[in-house]
Amino acid sequence: MKWLLLLALLGSLASASGFSTVVIDAGHGGHDRGGISGQRVGEKDLTLDVARRLRDILQSNGLHTVMTRVDDTFIPLPQRSAIANAQRDAIFVSIHFNSAFRSSANGFETFYYNPTASGIAARVQAGLMQLEPVENRGVKRRAYYVLRKTRIPAVLAECGFLTNRNEAALCMQAGHRQELASAIAKAIEASR
């Protein structure tokens, strides 16, 4: 009887980490530009660009992908979570860029809420930190709406500060955005 319980437990653990679909959420969109007021480099277009690049990499590696938006449209947060929750054997990855009134603020940080996503969040953060010698702001548990309301494992990556002169300049380069997408894709693939 104990063995049966153990086997059942192992089975549930295996299915929690195995996934075939990645829901990719490009932060903001439409009238919601993201960032802070007066920010020169806008957030919503860069999140969409990285999300598209991430989609292309994951698809070429055989993963099924679902985008919460594919163009410059405002998608309310409940709709983003609903799209995620309609998927089976899936994880949710939200792409954002950071902002701060202190222009020296820099670096990467990755958020999760449900503990099932802590491993994926750690791998995403580690992958991003390999790109640039910037501040490691760490992996943090936060009750952000899309993380709290999404029942599949969900992470939110902050891919650098657009209010930081150096990081904004990097993020304006397509090659850097491809590196961001590639680092996140590798972390996702290592989490399967």
Ligand SMILES: [Zn+2]
């Ligand atoms: Zn954002």
